[in-house]
Amino acid sequence: MKSYRKELWFNVPARREFINITYQVEECLRESRIKEGLALVNAMHITASVFINDDESGLHHDYDKWLEKLAPHEPISQYRHNRTGEDNGDAHLKSQVMGREVVVAITDGKLDFGTWEQIFYGEFDGRRRKRVLVKIIGE
8 A cells, every 4th residue: 555645835814715725635646646545635733624515606605604603703802712812712613613634535546526526725713824734545
C-alpha cells in the first residue's frame, strides 16, 4: 500500500469564507499516483472545517447566514471561551457543526463523488495562516 501526505495552506483575509478545494485535492491525487484507495481531507485547525456539498453561491450564502444565526459572532461576551482573550468562540461552534474532515473513495485514479459533490474549506476565524491535511492511501 502507498501513502501520500500534503498540506494545503490558506490565509483568508475575511473572518468567514468557503473555498472550493476540489481541484487542489485532485492535484494531490495525481501526484500520489494512487488509483484505488481513500483520500482524507481535514482541517488542521479547530476554527475551520472541511465538508462536501454543491458549489452553488446561494447555498454558500445560506450556510453563512444559518451559521451566524446558530452561533453569532457578536456580542463576543456571550461566549465563555472569549474570556481567555480570544474573540472566536463562535468559530469553534461553527466548525463543530460543519465538520472537521471528509473521506472520499478513490476509484480508477479519480475522486469517486456523487452528482454535484465538491470539497470545501470553511474558514470561520480567518486573517491568519491555516492548513488543511490531504492524506491519501491505497494502491
